[in-house]
Amino acid sequence: MTRDSVVDGRFVAFADVVRRRLLYYLCSSSSDDNEIAFETLVSRLADDDTFGSHTRAQMRLNLVHVHLPKLEQANLIEHGDGTVRLVVAPDVVTRSLELAHRFDSI
Structure with a gap:
């Protein structure tokens, strides 16, 4: 896998x-x-108003x-094993989320 494909x-x-x-x-996990x-992730995302109305079953499937x-x-x-785990440093993801937010406000 090339560096460009990782970035993409x-x-x-x-x-x-x-x-x-x-x-x-x-x-933001404790x-x-x-x-x-x-x-827990399914519940949080299904209950989030940002995505409209998704049932837990729909969110789980997606x-x-x-x-x-x-x-x-x-x-x-x-x-x-019933969990989802971040495998990169949280600050890398946080900075990327901030960048995505800036793109969203252009």
Whole structure:
């Protein structure tokens, strides 16, 4: 994998509001290893008004089949055993989220 493809994958990962919010929740997790239970994540995202009305089942399906694979491909998270874990330094993700927010306000 070339450096350009890694960067491209990260831009794809940050291009979606659900993935950005998921990364925000991981960065603000109270655990030392920036880990959150999958079902807790499903609940938080499904209850978030930002995404309109998604049932927990719809959000779970979207996470498993769309969002988590994209974040894993970008080497930002790992998931399994009922948890989702950030695998990069939280400050890297936080700075990227801030950049995405600036793009959003242009």
